[in-house]
Amino acid sequence: MATFPALTPSTRSLSYGDYPQGTYEAVSGANVRFKYGSDRVVQRLQLGYQYLTEAQMKLLLDHYETQQSTLIPFALSAEVWAGYATVPVSAAYYEWRYAKSIGVEIASPLRYNTTIELESVPI
Amino acid sequence: MSTFPALVPSTRTFVTGAVPMAMQVALSGVVTGFRRGNRRIAQTLGLTFRLLEEADVTLIRNHYDNRSGSFDIFFLSSEIWNGYTTPPIPLLSDFAWRYTGAPTITDVAGHRWEVEVELETVPIDTGDLIFDAGLASASPARTYILDAGAAAAAPARDYTISPPGAL
Numbered sequence: 001m002a003t004f005p006a007l008t009p010s011t012r013s014l015s016y017g018d019y020p021q022g023t024y025e026a027v028s029g030a031n032v033r034f035k036y037g038s039d040r041v042v043q044r045l046q047l048g049y050q051y052l053t054e055a056q057m058k059l060l061l062d063h064y065e066t067q068q069s070t071l072i073p074f075a076l077s078a079e080v081w082a083g084y085a086t087v088p089v090s091a092a093y094y095e096w097r098y099a100k101s102i103g104v105e106i107a108s109p110l111r112y113n114t115t116i117e118l119e120s121v122p123i
Numbered sequence: 124m125s126t127f128p129a130l131v132p133s134t135r136t137f138v139t140g141a142v143p144m145a146m147q148v149a150l151s152g153v154v155t156g157f158r159r160g161n162r163r164i165a166q167t168l169g170l171t172f173r174l175l176e177e178a179d180v181t182l183i184r185n186h187y188d189n190r191s192g193s194f195d196i197f198f199l200s201s202e203i204w205n206g207y208t209t210p211p212i213p214l215l216s217d218f219a220w221r222y223t224g225a226p227t228i229t230d231v232a233g234h235r236w237e238v239e240v241e242l243e244t245v246p247i248d249t250g251d252l253i254f255d256a257g258l259a260s261a262s263p264a265r266t267y268i269l270d271a272g273a274a275a276a277a278p279a280r281d282y283t284i285s286p287p288g289a290l
Contacts, residue, residue, distance in 0.1 A: 011229075011230065012229070012230045013227060013228070013229040013230070014227070014228040014229075015225045015227050015228075016184065016187060016226045016227070016228065017192070017225050018192040018193050018222075018225050019191045019192035019193070019194050021192075021193070021194050026158040026160075027143065027145075027160070028145040028159050028160030029159070029160050029162065029164030029165075029246065030160070030246060031245070035193055035194050037193060038191075039191060040188075040225075042225075043225070049194075050277060059214075073237075083230060083233065083234055086177070086181065087176055088180070088184055090179075090229065110174060110232040118186055
C-alpha cells in the first residue's frame with residue numbers, strides 16, 4: 001500500500017460522513033431509522049495544493065497511478081493532517097481512496113495547482 | 124440522551140418546516156388539502172461555528188459520533204439559541220433534533236477551524252417524554268425520561284437525559 005505523498009495541503013475540508021442507515025417515514029412525518037453499520041461512510045476529504053513544483057505534482061500523479069486511480073485504498077501521511085494535534089479520522093479504522101480523477105492547472109510558470117478529493121474506506 | 128455541545132454559533136438559520144399534508148387540485152382548479160399529521164416536520168437549523176479551536180471541533184465530532192451520525196436524537200444546549208429570549212423550539216420539548224448530514228470541517232486560519240452542521244427536528248411522543256418525573260416502576264414503559272430514574276431503573280430506559288436532581 002503506497003502512503004499518500006508527504007505534502008502539506010494549502011486548503012483542507014473534511015465532510016465527516018454518516019453511519020449507514022435506512023429510514024422508514026410515515027405519511028405523518030414520523031420516522032423510524034435502522035442502523036446498518038458502526039463505521040462512518042462517505043467521509044470526504046478535499047485537499048487543495050497551490051504552487052506545487054513539477055516534482056511535487058509528479059508525486060501526486062504517480063501516487064494516483066500506483067493506486068490505479070480510484071481503485072486501491074491507502075493511508076494518509078502525517079503531513080496531510082498538519083495542524084491537528086489529534087487526527088480527526090483515525091488511521092486505525094479508515095483508509096482512503098481517490099473519489100475522482102485529479103485535475104491540474106498551471107498557477108504560474110513551472111508551478112501547478114490541484115485539488116484532490118478523497119473518500120474514506122472503513123477497514 | 125446527550126445534549127449538543129454548549130457552543131454559541133456564528134451564524135444560525137432556522138427553517139420552520141410545515142405540517143405534513145397532501146394537496147389535491149381538481150380540474151376546476153379547486154384545491155383541497157389533507158393534513159396527515161399534527162406536528163411540523165422538516166424544521167431545520169443550520170449552524171456555522173467560525174474560528175473554533177481544535178478542542179471545540181473535537182466536541183462536535185465526538186457528539187456526532189456519540190449520536191451515530193444522523194441516526195440518534197438529542198436536545199440542544201441553551202447556547203445554540205443565544206440571543207433569543209424565547210427559543211423558537213423550546214430546549215426541552217416534544218421536538219428533539221438529529222443531524223441531517225455530516226459536519227463539514229474546514230481549515231481557516233492557523234490552528235482554527237470552521238464547522239458547519241445542519242440539524243432537523245424529530246417529533247417525539249410526549250407520552251414517552253417525562254419531565255422531572257417518572258418512577259422506576261412507571262407503566263407503560265417510557266422511552267424518554269428527563270431528570271428521572273436511576274441507572275438501574277426498571278423498566279430500562281433507552282434514553283436518560285439527566286441524572287436525578289440535575290435540573
